[in-house]
Amino acid sequence: MGTRRIRSLLAVAATGVLAVTAAVLAPVASAAAAGCQVNYTISSQWQGGFGANVAITNLGDPINGWSLRWTFASGLAVAQAWNSTVTQSGTAVTAVNVSYNGVLGTGGSTSFGFNGSFTGTNPVPTAFTLNGVACTGGVVPSGSPSTSPSSSSTPVPSSSPALKTVRVFWLKPTDVAFDQRYPDGIAAVMREAQRYYRQELGKTFTLNSTVVEVVTGEHDRNWYITTNCSGSDHYWCVVGNMHQELMRRFGIANPDSRWLVVGEISAEETNQSGGGASPGWVVLSGHDADGAAGINGPMNRWYGGMVHELGHAFGLPDSTSTDGTPMSGSFYDYPNTHFSQAQKNAILSGPYGGLLS
Incomplete structure (x- = not known):
């Protein structure tokens, strides 16, 4: 944080940037297409174990x-994997690419294997998601942007998030x-903020069932850093x-x-580069x-930084x-920091107080 602008300045600046960027005409681009197919096969099986x-x-798009x-x-567990890093929490399994097989072009394929153990039966899983997209053998757009800048239709996300919730994106x-x-860590920060708000207010916000929506951006890092800038200040x-x-x-106002x-x-x-609310x-x-x-x-x-920025999102100014x-x-002293009674009252009576329950 020492090399970054002071957080206490961000709320004032952020209000301006969000209003300004909303008016900037971003390039119209097609949404990234997403889709996948998975073939899971049991290559061998022995008493209590399998490969x-x-x-x-x-x-979809690369x-x-x-x-x-x-x-x-229940009763199945991964023991050893190759060509992928595989982790398991309860019955939920996640396989992540290794350094040499992470890039998949359209139509590109890769495979990995593992040994596991089981008790009772060894059924084949029936549902998979790749980067959060269900692998159904078809292709869908990521989000559904309007067909033209003047269209009055509202884009509809691929899965409808619950209303009156806090919606989180990692782009x-x-x-x-x-x-x-990244999605796991951001989700953990949001859950801690959720706990803190309940501690402070007696009420808290609701997160969507998919806590962090992972979005593949339309551009590379340099584009986001250098495009639509005012002078040399990025x-x-x-x-x-x-x-x-x-x-x-995603049709968000x-x-x-x-x-x-x-x-x-x-x-x-x-x-x-920084941020605010x-x-x-x-x-x-x-x-x-x-x-x-x-x-x-x-x-x-x-944790403290997210609590601070959410405070701005709920309508509080810097103090x-x-x-x-x-x-x-x-907020740097988190968790040894607390909302004042005036701040609590302002959150609960503010424009987003209705999201708290």
Whole structure:
């Protein structure tokens, strides 16, 4: 944080950037197509153990980095894997690419294998997702953008998120490899903020069942850093471009009474890119995404930062840097920071207080 602009300045600046970027005409581009097919075969089986091979075919646009998920029946467990890093939590299994097989072009395939154990029966899993997209053998657009800039139709996301919730996105530029630490880490930060708000207010917000929606961006990192900038100051370019793209691709307004929205993007210019919030929105760049993934500093700093920015999204202004509340520099002391009674009242009576229950 020492190389980054002071957080207490962000709310004022963010209000301006979100309003301005909403008016910028971003290039009209087709949404990235997504689709996949998975063939899971049991290659061998013995008493209490088995070997399996999993073949993945990417039917959509090229991807750089993949994460395949499925659910095992009770009693099945992965023991050893090759050509992939496979982890298991309960019956949920996640396989992530290794360094040499993460890039899959349209129609491209890769495979990996593992040995496992079972008790009772050994059924083949029936449902898989690749980078969050169900592998049905077909292709669907990622989001559903309007057919033209003047169209009055509202884009519909591929899965309808519940209304009156906090909706969270991780936008991954085209040249950034998928890394499961990011959606998992961002989800963990949001759940901690959810706990903290209940502690402080007696009420808290609801997260969607898919806590973090992973979005493959339409551009590479450099585009987000350098496009739609004012002069040489790229501080707001990254989050402004993300904000504009998420609104356009997913039909989200600024603000939007249906959801409070959090967006994080894995792009940042050294010592320049940042983030902030205004009512209904939180926008954060690579610094915070890395922190949530456990890559950049102690977690209490990122927990406190999210609590701070959500405070702005719920309508709070910054406060004095030494007042002990998370709306000041005191958020660095998280969890030893607390909302004042006036701040609690303002959140509960504010435009997004209805999201708390």
